[in-house]
Amino acid sequence: MNKKLFFFLGFCALLALAQQSNIVIKLVGQEKPTIAVPDLRGSGASQAYMGAFNSTLYSDLESSGYFTMAAKSMYPLQVPQRSQDFQSPAPGAPATGLSLAGWANPPVSTTYLTFGYAGESNGQFVLYGWLYNVKQPDLQNAQMIGKIYLGPMSEVGATKVAHEFAADILKLFGVESLFGTRVFFVSNRSGAKEIWSMDWDGTNQKQVTSYKTITTMPSVSSDGSRIAFTSYLNGLPQIVVHSTETNRRLPFFNQQASMNSNLTFAPDGKHVIYSSSISQHPNLYGADLNGGGIKRLTSGRFIDVEAKINPKTGGDVVFISGRGGPQQLYRMSIEGTDVERLTSGEGQASNPSWHPNGTHVAFSWTRGYDPGNFNIFIMDVATKNYVQLTHGAGRNENPWWGPDGRHIVFASNRSGGMQIYTMLADGTQVKQLTKAGRNEMPVWGK
Amino acid sequence: MTRKTLGVLALTLSLLSTGAGCKKKIGNLSKPDAPAAPAPPPPRIEEPKVRPTVATFTAEPSAIEKGASSTLRWLVKDATKVTITPGVGEVTTLDGSRSVFPGATTTYRLMAEGPGGTAESSATVTVTQPPPPAVEAPKATKEDFSVVVSRELGDVFFDYDKSDISESGRGTLTRNADKLKQLLIDYPSAIVTIEGHCDERGSAEYNLGLGDRRALSAMDFLKQLGVSADRVRTVSYGKERPQCTDANEDCYQKNRRAHFSGN
Numbered sequence: 001m002n003k004k005l006f007f008f009l010g011f012c013a014l015l016a017l018a019q020q021s022n023i024v025i026k027l028v029g030q031e032k033p034t035i036a037v038p039d040l041r042g043s044g045a046s047q048a049y050m051g052a053f054n055s056t057l058y059s060d061l062e063s064s065g066y067f068t069m070a071a072k073s074m075y076p077l078q079v080p081q082r083s084q085d086f087q088s089p090a091p092g093a094p095a096t097g098l099s100l101a102g103w104a105n106p107p108v109s110t111t112y113l114t115f116g117y118a119g120e121s122n123g124q125f126v127l128y129g130w131l132y133n134v135k136q137p138d139l140q141n142a143q144m145i146g147k148i149y150l151g152p153m154s155e156v157g158a159t160k161v162a163h164e165f166a167a168d169i170l171k172l173f174g175v176e177s178l179f180g181t182r183v184f185f186v187s188n189r190s191g192a193k194e195i196w197s198m199d200w201d202g203t204n205q206k207q208v209t210s211y212k213t214i215t216t217m218p219s220v221s222s223d224g225s226r227i228a229f230t231s232y233l234n235g236l237p238q239i240v241v242h243s244t245e246t247n248r249r250l251p252f253f254n255q256q257a258s259m260n261s262n263l264t265f266a267p268d269g270k271h272v273i274y275s276s277s278i279s280q281h282p283n284l285y286g287a288d289l290n291g292g293g294i295k296r297l298t299s300g301r302f303i304d305v306e307a308k309i310n311p312k313t314g315g316d317v318v319f320i321s322g323r324g325g326p327q328q329l330y331r332m333s334i335e336g337t338d339v340e341r342l343t344s345g346e347g348q349a350s351n352p353s354w355h356p357n358g359t360h361v362a363f364s365w366t367r368g369y370d371p372g373n374f375n376i377f378i379m380d381v382a383t384k385n386y387v388q389l390t391h392g393a394g395r396n397e398n399p400w401w402g403p404d405g406r407h408i409v410f411a412s413n414r415s416g417g418m419q420i421y422t423m424l425a426d427g428t429q430v431k432q433l434t435k436a437g438r439n440e441m442p443v444w445g446k
Numbered sequence: 447m448t449r450k451t452l453g454v455l456a457l458t459l460s461l462l463s464t465g466a467g468c469k470k471k472i473g474n475l476s477k478p479d480a481p482a483a484p485a486p487p488p489p490r491i492e493e494p495k496v497r498p499t500v501a502t503f504t505a506e507p508s509a510i511e512k513g514a515s516s517t518l519r520w521l522v523k524d525a526t527k528v529t530i531t532p533g534v535g536e537v538t539t540l541d542g543s544r545s546v547f548p549g550a551t552t553t554y555r556l557m558a559e560g561p562g563g564t565a566e567s568s569a570t571v572t573v574t575q576p577p578p579p580a581v582e583a584p585k586a587t588k589e590d591f592s593v594v595v596s597r598e599l600g601d602v603f604f605d606y607d608k609s610d611i612s613e614s615g616r617g618t619l620t621r622n623a624d625k626l627k628q629l630l631i632d633y634p635s636a637i638v639t640i641e642g643h644c645d646e647r648g649s650a651e652y653n654l655g656l657g658d659r660r661a662l663s664a665m666d667f668l669k670q671l672g673v674s675a676d677r678v679r680t681v682s683y684g685k686e687r688p689q690c691t692d693a694n695e696d697c698y699q700k701n702r703r704a705h706f707s708g709n
Contacts, residue, residue, distance in 0.1 A: 237654055259682050275655060306652075
């Protein structure tokens, strides 16, 4: 009897483990195809910018997390520059880099190969870029991309062209490029907490707000056109909305409450949900984009914050509530009905962020750790199965899915002060994006 | 017969003759009474030797604050050398003045020397410590409200993840309520703000709500004790303004509070 129970429990544990890793496989992929990305050469004025071009192309493809990068040291000596460089090797002769087999066979053993060359045309940086599936039996079927890209003759131009080429490659595999996406975050480096922005890779860090008070808890609309945050500019924590294009403040009606905060935009771009203490207890309210048309969603003598609306369905909401004790992750309908707790009740949960697929939520949780020691988890909302991505390296909070659904930006104090990092959804490829000051609460916009 | 003898004789004769003019005693002539005393020696001719005199030696003022000066004045006669100690030394005039800056109470001595001897005089300068800076005249306005509030109204502390008022919190709020009622009378236009704070462990988003609950709990309790709510505000700072940042329970407890501020 006990033995049976033991086996049963063991089976359940195995099943749970399998389900947990399934989450990551589903989101990141299990078999990563191999790609070879040899350095391209340039002629004329373009030569000066090939370093920037090659490193950008390689980095975009590598950091997508979609590919396994073939080891450069294994590349053949001869690398094609044009499609017509490929030759059919003489029977019996060893395959060179100018044949499909020269790349497909060991030691490179790649499936995909990028090649091409750059030049100058009318003062422009011109790239002739190809992507081949070298496992195909013949050249006719091998070509997946053969395209000309144009950009200004400068490092910026060469980098832009590389991003575009990489984005085209990724798109073929259903992977959205992060090129052009922005991360908004909170930094105290100006002296007060303000909203800042940076490119997805940590470059181009800029101060967005100058309210010179506590300005924090940003969120971004799904089309990236608006950010909302909580600021004390009138002495109380209230919601402020900005256009990301003009950086102008947009009208938003705050209820006459000591606290209005944690605004989240609906995927339809027309509605919002936020937390307000208008009725004494911080509960959730729905409203129009400008704060009108207020509708109470939750009520009770407890704290409800951080609502996030399902980006696929628009019909269900995850949020954080203290209704059952310590703060936990809950789900309800957009009408405020069918409230269900998603986390087990252990520890404290916070900071939910929907995956673009509308089935998974990244969040932070202290489960298994002392209060305050948050780690990043991903949960399949339907099954409540979860996987833990960070494991006690400092405090890890505020995960937010990248638009590609493969990366997560988050804040961690693993290296001392709180800083912003990205990682692949399987917990690998951790990259630190910020260094100056204290940086926290990143949100990733298109 | 010497000239001296003749002189005495002559004097005697003249005396006799004067007396004979009344009495006509002839007999005295023949019998003198006693020999006459010798005459005194004539005085020597010399410069007169007068002792010096100090006519005046004063310190004016005789009492000064430390750092101020006093003026010594002197008038000396019949002196060839005048010395003032301490600190001044020999002076060149018999009639003069000098400013002195004694650091402590000092008795100055003037020594006058001359052919006729010496003379001394003294004058004391009493040095007093300066008084503390003058106390500002009491302001017309009252003590700053924010100072009074932070001194008089104590913090109310909370348990972890809780916003209900504990037993000790009730005590604090009851004392605060009494003081607050009076303060709102004394400062008729002042506003009191109850700030809700949290320790760093919960998420910032949840703690903003928790701080709001704490401030409102404290406010509700004060209302029940009869404090008028229309001049009491609440604000949550969540964990944005901790008063300490150590990762231990001592610091966590300090930050789980409702704090009163005046403005």
